[in-house]
Amino acid sequence: MRAKIEKAGYRLGKAVLKNLDVSVEQGEVVMIAGPSGSGKTTFFLASTGVLTNLLQGWVEGSVSLGGVDPLSPNGFDEIPRLVGVVLQDPEKQVAMPTPYDEVAFTLENLGFEDVEERTRKMLGGVGLSGKEFESVENLSGGEKRRLTIAAAIAHDPGYLLLDEPTASLDPWAISSVRGFIAEMKKRGKHVLVIEHKARYFLDLADRIVVVRDGSIAYESPGTRVDIALLEKLGVDAGEPNIREGRGVCRETVASVHKLVAGYKGGYTIEVPEFKACKGEVVAVVGPNGSGKTTLLKTLARLLKPVEGRVSVRGRSFYVPQVPDYVFVAPTLEREIAEARAKGGGDPERLLSKFAWYRGLRTASPYSLSHGQRRIVGLAVALAYRPQLTLLDEPTTGLDREAYESVRAAILELSLDSAVVVATHDVRLVGDVADRVYMVQDGVLSEVDKQRAVGAMEEAWKSWG
Structure with a gap:
């Protein structure tokens, strides 16, 4: 060729x-x-x-x-x-x-x-x-x-x-x-x-x-x-960084007890114990189809538990894998106005940090780049001032520059909210997550962050 x-x-x-x-x-x-x-x-x-x-x-x-x-x-x-x-x-x-x-x-x-x-x-x-x-x-x-x-x-x-x-x-x-x-x-x-x-x-x-x-x-x-x-040159080629978590939980926003989550007649995930605290980022990792999205939707109260108890204090906001599903307006300017009016918060607190935002206010949110759409989805979430923010694969398909932008946005969200992130991205687990839960054989349990990163690194390297 x-x-x-x-x-x-x-x-x-x-x-x-x-x-x-x-x-x-x-x-x-x-x-x-x-x-x-x-x-x-x-x-x-x-x-x-x-x-x-x-x-x-x-x-x-x-x-x-x-x-x-x-x-x-x-x-x-x-x-x-x-x-x-x-x-x-x-x-x-x-x-x-x-x-x-x-x-x-x-x-x-x-x-x-x-x-x-x-x-x-x-x-x-x-x-x-x-x-x-x-x-x-x-x-x-x-x-x-x-x-x-x-x-x-x-x-x-x-x-x-x-x-x-x-x-x-x-x-x-x-x-x-x-x-x-x-x-x-x-x-x-x-x-x-x-x-x-x-x-x-x-x-x-x-x-x-x-x-x-x-x-x-x-x-x-x-x-x-x-x-x-x-x-x-902007290519992700190095090893992931592992940052220490940001401290002890002082205010629990979401918790579950002996939860079984799933769809009727479909896949379920067992969660004996889980909690997310204000001011922290909690990563949920595991293979595709293992129930991570199901857990997020259950925490967002979009799905009823099959068994067990879910407790969430205050408002939650779920940003799906495809952030376009969050958008409701024909232009970015209208999208931000709608989010501010309905949520009461200020999405521009996040968007104003990005040079591209001002020049694209009249553009359709659907016409933005992959990374820009993810930032807008996070800004909409911020506008609703949730106590619990649920992010499904927020860094999928991003290059290094876009990843750093989304990473900064997630940390911004965590200032006033508990953030739960379902992710496959070992970068995000290593340098953003404060605590990590991993799905193994259909059961979710908390694991040491270093162990989680090690398991993810070992997984992709072991082939053949």
């Missing part, structure tokens, strides 16, 4: 990419890293022909995938057979009602005869056995991610292109992704990985290309990586 792109963009004359020359040899893993907005996804779209054939964009240069030119309409028609693609947002990729249908649809369209056997094998390989005919709406974000990976490689393509494959995944599932990539490499496939969290693939990548402002800023063999330089 070789993509030699002189210029490319979405609108004629406005180049997003300039002078990118990236090749991937047979049996090689190449990682493209860089901050949000640097052009990584645009390169992904350009090199697969999506930019020119579906998005009315333009490309000056050439792309070859085994002699096929995806920039041409005829070559683009061959891409589904040649390439396995995993998009950044699984919500935009999953199209069928069940996991079985999603994988089988790909195989049937490509003319495979052993559809049932291959489909079940692929779903089992990504940990979705037993959920073949579950509604995809009931899957967690991480489970949807694993489903897109299964569908992408079910037809055994020669090329694998993954855009942020670890977004929404827990460390245990990241280990599976690493295993898949290692297996593809071993089998002589061409693998291109676009990723914020470069640290997950440093040991697998043959080459690392850092893109900034649409051009290559750094390129290095995977065996000789300058970690400090990667971090300076």
Whole structure:
């Protein structure tokens, strides 16, 4: 595979990419890293022909995938057979009602005869056995991610292109992704990985290309990586920091006793004891689908306990994995006014700290960047002045700069509230959480923070 792109963009004359020359040899893993907005996804779209054939964009240069030119309409028609693609947002990729249908649809369209056997094998390989005919709406974000990976490689393509494959995944599932990539490499496939969290693939990548402002800023063999330089360029490549908790609980805001939380006929999580105190951040960690979101919804009183008791003092506010679900107004300015009027608090106490806020007041909140939307979701929560703030995966898919912004926003929220965060992000656990609860075998219990970080680090590193 070789993509030699002189210029490319979405609108004629406005180049997003300039002078990118990236090749991937047979049996090689190449990682493209860089901050949000640097052009990584645009390169992904350009090199697969999506930019020119579906998005009315333009490309000056050439792309070859085994002699096929995806920039041409005829070559683009061959891409589904040649390439396995995993998009950044699984919500935009999953199209069928069940996991079985999603994988089988790909195989049937490509003319495979052993559809049932291959489909079940692929779903089992990504940990979705037993959920073949579950509604995809009931899957967690991480489970949807694993489903897109299964569908992408079910037809055994020669090329694998993954855009942020670890977004929404827990460390245990990241280990599976690493295993898949290692297996593809071993089998002589061409693998291109676009990723914020470069640290997950440093040991697998043959080459690392850092893109900034649409051009290559750094390129290095995977065996000789300058970690400090990667971090300076906005790439998450170093080990997580572990900060000590901020002290003893003085005012309990939320607590549970012998709780069983879940849905009727669905998955449940057992929580013998749990508490969250004003002024602290409590992290809840564990594998995808283990019940973390269920616990948050129960604390928010969106779900009734199956068994046991939940006690919450005062108002609670839940920010879901997709912060867009919080928005109610057509512009950011209106959104903030609505939140202030209904909640009585001042969301600009948080938003005024960000330089982009003033220039985007008339923009739709849905048009903001991924990180900006997460900040606005937290600002809306702040406006409601909750005693208990519940955040579901607030740092998913964020680069280093955006992560630091969200981290600061969470600490701001914790000044006046107990904050409970369901997260897979070891960065957040290490340098923000005051206490940590972990789900193990369906039971939630408090664990030492250092032990939790160690378990999460060990999980993603243990593969193969």
